[in-house]
Amino acid sequence: MNYEYLDTSTADLTIRAFGKDLKEAFTNSAMAVFNTMVDAGSVSEQEIKLVSKKAKDIKSLFYDFIEEIIYFHDAEGLVFKTVKVEDIDEKNNTLRAVFKGENFNPKKHKPKNNIKAITYYDMKISHKNSGFEIEFTLDL
Amino acid sequence: MKLRQLTELEWEIEKEPPMLVPGRVFASKPLLKIIQEDESLKQLNNMAQLPGIQKYAIALPDAHQGYGFCIGGVAALSTSEGGISPGGIGFDINCGVRVIKTKLKRKEVEPCIKELTNSLFTGVPKGIGKGSIINVPRNELKEVLARGSNWAKDKGFATDSDLRHTEDNGYLKNNNPDFVSDRAVNRGLPEVGSLGSGNHFLEIQFVEEIYNESVSKVFGLERDDVVVMVHCGSRGLGHQVASDYMRSIEDAYPDIVKNLPDRELAYAPGGSDLADKYFKAMNCAANFAWANRQLITYSVRNVFEKFFDHSRGALGMELLYDVCHNIAKIETYDGVECYVHRKGATRSFPKNHPDVPEDYKNVGQPVIIPGSMGTGCHILVGSEGALKKSFGSTAHGAGRLMSRTKAYKEFPAVKVNQIMQDKGIYLKSETKGTISEEAPGVYKDVDEVVRVSDQLDLAKKVCRLKPLGVIIG
Numbered sequence: 055m056n057y058e059y060l061d062t063s064t065a066d067l068t069i070r071a072f073g074k075d076l077k078e079a080f081t082n083s084a085m086a087v088f089n090t091m092v093d094a095g096s097v098s099e100q101e102i103k104l105v106s107k108k109a110k111d112i113k114s115l116f117y118d119f120i121e122e123i124i125y126f127h128d129a130e131g132l133v134f135k136t137v138k139v140e141d142i143d144e145k146n147n148t149l150r151a152v153f154k155g156e157n158f159n160p161k162k163h164k165p166k167n168n169i170k171a172i173t174y175y176d177m178k179i180s181h182k183n184s185g186f187e188i189e190f191t192l193d194l
Numbered sequence: 195m196k197l198r199q200l201t202e203l204e205w206e207i208e209k210e211p212p213m214l215v216p217g218r219v220f221a222s223k224p225l226l227k228i229i230q231e232d233e234s235l236k237q238l239n240n241m242a243q244l245p246g247i248q249k250y251a252i253a254l255p256d257a258h259q260g261y262g263f264c265i266g267g268v269a270a271l272s273t274s275e276g277g278i279s280p281g282g283i284g285f286d287i288n289c290g291v292r293v294i295k296t297k298l299k300r301k302e303v304e305p306c307i308k309e310l311t312n313s314l315f316t317g318v319p320k321g322i323g324k325g326s327i328i329n330v331p332r333n334e335l336k337e338v339l340a341r342g343s344n345w346a347k348d349k350g351f352a353t354d355s356d357l358r359h360t361e362d363n364g365y366l367k368n369n370n371p372d373f374v375s376d377r378a379v380n381r382g383l384p385e386v387g388s389l390g391s392g393n394h395f396l397e398i399q400f401v402e403e404i405y406n407e408s409v410s411k412v413f414g415l416e417r418d419d420v421v422v423m424v425h426c427g428s429r430g431l432g433h434q435v436a437s438d439y440m441r442s443i444e445d446a447y448p449d450i451v452k453n454l455p456d457r458e459l460a461y462a463p464g465g466s467d468l469a470d471k472y473f474k475a476m477n478c479a480a481n482f483a484w485a486n487r488q489l490i491t492y493s494v495r496n497v498f499e500k501f502f503d504h505s506r507g508a509l510g511m512e513l514l515y516d517v518c519h520n521i522a523k524i525e526t527y528d529g530v531e532c533y534v535h536r537k538g539a540t541r542s543f544p545k546n547h548p549d550v551p552e553d554y555k556n557v558g559q560p561v562i563i564p565g566s567m568g569t570g571c572h573i574l575v576g577s578e579g580a581l582k583k584s585f586g587s588t589a590h591g592a593g594r595l596m597s598r599t600k601a602y603k604e605f606p607a608v609k610v611n612q613i614m615q616d617k618g619i620y621l622k623s624e625t626k627g628t629i630s631e632e633a634p635g636v637y638k639d640v641d642e643v644v645r646v647s648d649q650l651d652l653a654k655k656v657c658r659l660k661p662l663g664v665i666i667g
Contacts, residue, residue: 128430175261
């Protein structure tokens with residue numbers, strides 16, 4: 055399992071994503087967000103967005119990474135299919151990633167949820183036995 | 195955490211360090227039981243730790259878990275000793291509700307409710323790929339942010355009467371569009387005049403029951419009158435303003451954030467440059483939300499005119515009132531000027547208050563409390579008790595009862611459609627997911643929330659509205 059929806063939040067949506075390393079946990083978190091907006095399986099890879107972020111700590115870096123998806127959706131009307139996290143530097147809190155998707159098309163994509171924002175509420179980025187786990191809450 | 199009962203409907207979380215004031219919960223026993231099931235009271239406890247907080251941190255009868263503050267939460271922070279916290283307002287700045295009246299009666303609308311709802315569904319865009327009412331050029335968006343409903347009026351989307359019947363006349367003048375980031379503007383541009391999705395809705399309702407004849411008369415509402423209710427906010431623009439300033443505050447005040455029990459309580463200290471900037475940017479987002487609801491009103495009127503082949507004047511499509519329920523306002527209580535944070539809370543000002551519109555001066559402002567889509571909504575009137583007990587505030591809705599994941603399991607779309615059909619309500623939605631998330635059983639009992647508000651004199655019951663047609667994004 056790459057990610058799951060948790061039952062802990064009354065108003066919002068809490069997601070737990072897994073990965074063998076931080077890169078994979080970030081990737082699966084982004085996939086969960088894509089699939090919260092529309093079914094990512096219905097999206098084609100026509101537009102490419104390069105993302106490069108630097109933050110003061112890992113949680114802020116994760117926040118910025120997810121916020122970028124929400125931003126591209128609202129500002130440019132994009133929905134996504136895949137993400138490749140090319141590089142994460144845990145010491146300097148930087149990352150580079152590539153999102154691939156296309157313009158939202160109501161004939162092709164069924165909208166699922168409108169995400170207002172990612173929140174810091176109960177955000178956890180933790181190292182577990184065999185990898186990483188990220189827990190975060192979206193305000194819908 | 196020690197919870198003590200004060201009266202039948204008032205509870206106190208005793209002040210224990212590091213709380214600076216006690217917590218106050220306005221709820222009946224059954225509502226309190228629900229509130230205790232999530233993190234609301236812990237969040238109330240956290241709110242009570244904010245510097246400059248006055249009297250007590252408040253959870254209203256519809257309180258449920260948010261982030262930072264609970265939703266249905268009120269905290270008045272001194273503008274000098276305290277500050278302003280984006281997490282105390284919410285991402286959807288000036289999320290609010292308005293009611294548009296009509297002269298139509300239930301019996302005229304009920305037989306054609308399906309067709310009318312479908313026409314509204316087509317006529318009111320939902321945003322993102324689903325369109326917005328107008329394309330606003332980038333340089334004009336500043337006008338929207340600076341002037342709110344006044345901009346809409348100049349463009350022919352609003353009347354003088356609309357502005358008079360909107361909280362703050364649909365525009366907060368203490369604003370500065372230069373403090374709204376390009377990212378926020380980019381998110382707002384495609385969404386001027388769009389409903390959004392999630393819990394945002396548009397409903398055709400009728401007046402089912404009147405509790406207070408004389409106030410109802412002043413509001414111009416009679417039994418079986420058809421009204422339209424609109425619930426939405428500042429869309430992506432407001433969400434980005436909140437995100438941007440949470441980050442700026444964190445970066446500027448790491449020491450403050452470090453000592454807070456929750457990162458999302460981060461606040462800009464009163465008197466600081468950042469507090470001023472956030473307040474002015476927040477007011478821009480509030481203006482955007484009013485312009486947005488005004489454009490939707492314009493579209494609703496167009497649809498009705500076409501559908502019934504009468505002018506909006508002949509149809510009596512006047513705005514009853516528009517309230518915002520996610521905002522901070524500068525107000526003075528007991529001689530202390532405060533940022534009154536209302537997160538999922540409605541302002542409830544009584545008669546003769548200077549901020550109540552002239553038409554309602556003798557009774558108090560209309561307070562609109564929507565329930566879940568299958569139950570009903572209430573119109574109340576602002577009352578004195580609110581000024582004494584809750585910094586002029588009352589509840590904003592029914593309040594959620596269960597998580598979205600649980601809602602999917604318990605209320606599949608087919609089941610919800612059946613429930614709505616059995617109730618004689620026509621439901622039109624963009625997605626199946628939203629149908630489950632907004633199922634009537636997912637929310638608390640709005641009648642109970644309103645009863646508590648009425649009994650405590652936070653706002654008095656005027657009439658109950660029942661939906662006929664529901665649109666969710």
